[in-house]
Structure formats: structure tokens, C-alpha cells
Amino acid sequence: MDSLKGKVAIITGGGSGFGRATALFFAKYGAKLVIADLNLAGAVAVAGECITKGLGGDDVIAVEANLTNANDRKKIIDKCINKFGRLDVLINNAGIGLFATLVNTPPDMYDALMDLNVKAQLYMTQLAVPHLKATKGNVVNLSSIASEEAISVCGVYGMTKAAMSMFTKTLALELARYGVRVNEVRPGVAHTNFYVAGSGNSEAERKLLAAEVITHPMGRLVQPEEVANAIAFLASDMASYTTGNAIYVDGGRHCVGAGYAFTRKSKL
Incomplete structure (x- = not known):
């Protein structure tokens, strides 16, 4: 990941979750960061954490x-x-x-999601894009397993992903001639503070969390740091000939069939 050193990255939604984990990873390797978030306090806190990772105060x-808002x-x-x-x-994480x-x-709800x-x-x-053309930079989009899998009550959310x-894919095709790469990461259900807190608040939430774990073949939820690893790979020179691609970070969740959860639960 040494190729990230000195690179300038914008991370939207950088004040928590995947954005925070990504900011800390990029800071570790010396990238200069713009952390954008609706929650300024969260963005400021993450910027401070990045400084503890070795960035100078002028680097974030x-x-x-x-x-x-335009x-x-x-x-x-x-x-x-x-x-x-x-x-x-540019990391489109928000x-x-x-x-x-x-x-x-x-x-x-439809309008807010779209x-x-x-x-x-x-x-x-x-x-x-004009600035990325000048540097032959790249874009990493945050998508979801819901982009290709129909999930009950996730209809419009899945449509957005x-x-x-x-x-x-279309932007990758349009920008390839300029040396600008565009890729995406598709996480499974994340192990975030939201789920940690939620799992202890009610029996229904604990059951929901347990049900999600069962659907992931590796038997656990994804950690934000694991999503950040994939984002950093796609943003780095190690992915220099990768564009229009998607990396699943879901413990194999996208591979399973309709009967998988039952099979795993029953240990057949």
C-alpha cells in the first residue's frame, strides 16, 4: 500500500463506519485526506485519529x-x-x-434514498472527474450485496445500489481512455457500533443479528476494517489494471442459495 503515500483522497461519509476505517487505513500509509461528513464532530474526531496514525496536522x-446539497x-x-x-x-462512501x-x-423514503x-x-x-483526469486518479464506490440480490424490505435500497x-461500470468505460479507474466494494452486513448496540437492546434485534450471521458462510459479520482493506487495494497502484470491477467483502454471502441458512442452522 506504499503507493498511497502522498495521494490526496476525499472520503465522503468519513466520520464513522466504513469511512472512518478507510480514513485510518489511508492515514497509516501517508495519504492526505479530506474527510467529509454531515456530522462535523464525527469528521473532526476521525481527523484527529488520523493524526495519531502519523499524519501531520496539515495533511487532513x-x-x-x-x-x-450542490x-x-x-x-x-x-x-x-x-x-x-x-x-x-474519490471514495463515494456516504x-x-x-x-x-x-x-x-x-x-x-424513496426520494431520500435516491x-x-x-x-x-x-x-x-x-x-x-476533471481533477482525477489530471492525476490519472481513481474512484471507489461503496455498493452492497443488495445490488444484485433481492432482499425483502430492501427493495428501494437495493435499487439504489x-x-x-x-x-x-459505465463510468469506468467512459474514463478508461484517460487512465482513470472506477471500481466498487460490495460489503455484507457490517459489524458496526449500530449492530453492537442494537443487539443488546431487544430480543428481536438479537435474533435479527443472529439471523444475519447465519447467512454469511464464514459465520460472522464483516468488520469495517475489512471493507477498508478492499477500498485501499482498489485505490492503490496494486490495482493499476483493474477497472469496472466489484469486490465482495461479505464472507461468501453472495454465493449462497435460498436454502443455505436452513442447511447451516440444521448442520446437515
């Missing part, structure tokens, strides 16, 4: 931004270029998960 900035998207790019003079990696059956999905998970990613990337997967 935190930006408060709502990705669905002015905020421009602000992220402007602050990056004004501070570092270049952009090498997103939300709202869940309901398709027939019960209200318009405001606005952040699809439209904001497209428009953010449009602003970044499927859209991002097509976005990845």
Missing part, C-alpha cells in the same frame, strides 16, 4: 457537508484543491439505509 481536513458538494472539492492542489482518489417493502415505500445514494454520488463524481453498480 474535516468538512461539514450534506452530499445532497453547494456542499462543490465546497468539498474546492477545499480539497485549495488545500492540497490535487485529487487522486449513503443511507431506509427499509420497507416496495408496496409500502412512501415517496419521502437523492443521497444515487444522485449525490453522480454529481459529486462529476465535480471530481444496483444503480451505483451500473454507474461504476
